[in-house]
Amino acid sequence: MVLITGYVKMNGTEINIKKTGFLKEYFGTIFTSLSSLLTGMKLTGYYFIHPNKIITEQYPDNRATLKMAERFRGEVTLPHNENNEHRCNGCQSCEIACPNGSIKIVTKHEISEDGKKKKRIDTWVYHLEMCTFCNLCIEACPSKAIVMGKKFEHSVYDKSQLVKILNKPGSKVMKEAEE
Amino acid sequence: MQMTRKPSDITTDAKSGEVLHHEGEFIINMGPQHPATHGVLHLKIWLEGETIKKIEPHLGYIHRGIEKMCERLSYRQFIFSTSRMDYLSAHINNQACALAVEKALGLEVPPRAKAIRIILAELTRIASHELWWACSGLDLGGVTPFFYAFREREAINDIMEETCGARLTQNFIVPGGVMSDLHHNFQKRVKRVLTQIKDNLHEYDEILTGNIIFQNRLKEVGYLSREDAISYGCTGPAARGSGLSCDIRKLYPYDGYEKLDFDEIIFNEGDCWARYRVRMAEILQSVHIIEQLIDSIPDGEFQAKTKNVIKLPKGQFYQRVETARGELGVFIVSDGAATPYRCKFRSPNFSNLSAIPQMAQGAKIGDLVAIMATVDLVIPDIDR
Numbered sequence: 001m002v003l004i005t006g007y008v009k010m011n012g013t014e015i016n017i018k019k020t021g022f023l024k025e026y027f028g029t030i031f032t033s034l035s036s037l038l039t040g041m042k043l044t045g046y047y048f049i050h051p052n053k054i055i056t057e058q059y060p061d062n063r064a065t066l067k068m069a070e071r072f073r074g075e076v077t078l079p080h081n082e083n084n085e086h087r088c089n090g091c092q093s094c095e096i097a098c099p100n101g102s103i104k105i106v107t108k109h110e111i112s113e114d115g116k117k118k119k120r121i122d123t124w125v126y127h128l129e130m131c132t133f134c135n136l137c138i139e140a141c142p143s144k145a146i147v148m149g150k151k152f153e154h155s156v157y158d159k160s161q162l163v164k165i166l167n168k169p170g171s172k173v174m175k176e177a178e179e
Numbered sequence: 180m181q182m183t184r185k186p187s188d189i190t191t192d193a194k195s196g197e198v199l200h201h202e203g204e205f206i207i208n209m210g211p212q213h214p215a216t217h218g219v220l221h222l223k224i225w226l227e228g229e230t231i232k233k234i235e236p237h238l239g240y241i242h243r244g245i246e247k248m249c250e251r252l253s254y255r256q257f258i259f260s261t262s263r264m265d266y267l268s269a270h271i272n273n274q275a276c277a278l279a280v281e282k283a284l285g286l287e288v289p290p291r292a293k294a295i296r297i298i299l300a301e302l303t304r305i306a307s308h309e310l311w312w313a314c315s316g317l318d319l320g321g322v323t324p325f326f327y328a329f330r331e332r333e334a335i336n337d338i339m340e341e342t343c344g345a346r347l348t349q350n351f352i353v354p355g356g357v358m359s360d361l362h363h364n365f366q367k368r369v370k371r372v373l374t375q376i377k378d379n380l381h382e383y384d385e386i387l388t389g390n391i392i393f394q395n396r397l398k399e400v401g402y403l404s405r406e407d408a409i410s411y412g413c414t415g416p417a418a419r420g421s422g423l424s425c426d427i428r429k430l431y432p433y434d435g436y437e438k439l440d441f442d443e444i445i446f447n448e449g450d451c452w453a454r455y456r457v458r459m460a461e462i463l464q465s466v467h468i469i470e471q472l473i474d475s476i477p478d479g480e481f482q483a484k485t486k487n488v489i490k491l492p493k494g495q496f497y498q499r500v501e502t503a504r505g506e507l508g509v510f511i512v513s514d515g516a517a518t519p520y521r522c523k524f525r526s527p528n529f530s531n532l533s534a535i536p537q538m539a540q541g542a543k544i545g546d547l548v549a550i551m552a553t554v555d556l557v558i559p560d561i562d563r
Contacts, residue, residue: 033391040386044323055330069337071344071362099256134259134350139358148344 073133077149078166087145090121097140102130128162218558234536242562249522254489262348265560267307268502273352279498280354283491290477292356301465307503315552356482397451401538401550412530415505420454422447427501454553528560
């Protein structure tokens with residue numbers, strides 16, 4: 001018996017615990033552990049009766065008021081103005097800067113009014129499923145054509161839905177962004 | 180309890196004669212899907228009754244070949260992949276890569292960029308230690324601490340989101356500085372977080388540190404001597420709990436840590452309780468470091484001018500930093516091209532994991548969870 005003899009068997013060797021004060025220590029530990037437990041419970045009780053100190057956000061319900069940070073990296077977007085014009089001139093700097101090949105830019109040659117051949121984008125393919133949101137494409141873009149969007153709810157049922165074509169049909173490059 | 184063994188109790192391999200199994204021994208597989216391993220770590224445990232005889236970690240469940248991937252990425256691009264190693268100190272990993280490239284180029288980083296890097300690195304360290312505290316409480320049977328630690332960590336993550344654009348895998352550091360300047364709210368919010376942490380740290384002590392049940396599960400459990408810590412290559416709080424001075428910020432200062440006043444926290448006991456107290460004290464030291472810098476961030480450029488395509492000179496370059504878990508070393512071999520010829524990461528968790536069989540020798544199976552909680556393993560950093 002542990003309590004009477006004061007000997008405890010541990011790993012085959014007997015450890016002698018001082019007989020005097022053993023019982024005191026044994027019950028003392030119970031009381032100190034109970035009091036330390038109650039100290040913690042006091043704190044949880046404090047927050048239980050102060051619900052205004054709770055910081056939890058009710059996420060799906062607060063969609064209307066949810067505001068993402070200014071620099072939040074949600075997805076790569078190619079903004080168009082009201083005349084269906086974007087700033088991308090097809091230099092492919094972002095494609096080279098991308099570490100995991102999530103950007104593919106297909107270019108074509110257009111012949112302008114004065115008869116010169118000019119490189120223009122045909123399709124701006126963005127693979128959201130491969131993107132790691134490292135921001136290197138945005139940094140690399142010389143004409144500030146692409147920016148990071150705020151949308152972050154990207155879950156879909158099929159991977160192919162995440163391959164996006166960013167330039168709208170019939171869109172053109174802005175005059176000031178040409179070359 | 181000692182068992183006498185007869186030769187018939189031992190199972191041996193028919194070909195090699197290697198002893199596979201003793202009668203009376205259990206073999207228990209902990210993981211790869213186990214809530215207390217925080218990831219896909221697989222520990223094969225030999226038990227005699229409840230006592231641990233031997234532990235064999237099995238790795239490779241989350242190996243992604245980051246080192247090999249880095250060989251085809253340019254020096255701007257390979258930084259992002261290191262965020263995926265130790266994702267809780269992603270910013271510090273990025274800093275290590277950028278510092279290695281800057282060392283090779285002989286590039287002088289502007290003082291403003293250095294200050295921004297240190298502040299963000301210390302915020303990352305605080306956030307990482309908060310998460311460790313939350314999870315060690317969770318591992319040892321207390322769910323409530325988790326929410327208290329995440330309250331402060333959330334505030335830090337919000338700062339990261341506002342300034343860096345991402346909460347966890349920031350990729351805010353580029354060779355030569357940082358990606359963009361600080362957000363105008365940054366100083367105000369960091370000061371608010373620091374006061375919040377200092378005001379609330381006593382709650383951590385009330386709810387978990389002072390709890391006798393929690394203390395008894397950590398005290399005199401998982402002993403690691405100073406000599407063993409050196410021979411296993413342990414670094415970080417796991418080694419500093421064994422009395423080994425190994426803080427890279429003190430020993431090999433980088434990015435201006437030499438100008439700052441802070442203490443290296445060392446405890447000599449070598450048990451789980453010592454490792455616990457090292458981390459709790461480190462939170463306050465990180466707060467102290469940020470307080471020195473936050474009001475005196477130097478003006479000027481946030482990024483040094485670099486060439487569009489960075490090419491390192493031929494040679495070998497090594498840079499070490501102190502992450503939240505220990506020493507991270509980045510070793511780059513360059514043949515003069517735009518991509519590294521070989522890239523090797525010396526990750527702190529791999530070495531710390533190798534000391535776990537030593538710590539758990541003769542311990543009970545329930546203590547193993549306490550040992551793993553205080554070593555603070557991040558599994559993707561072990562496998563890379």
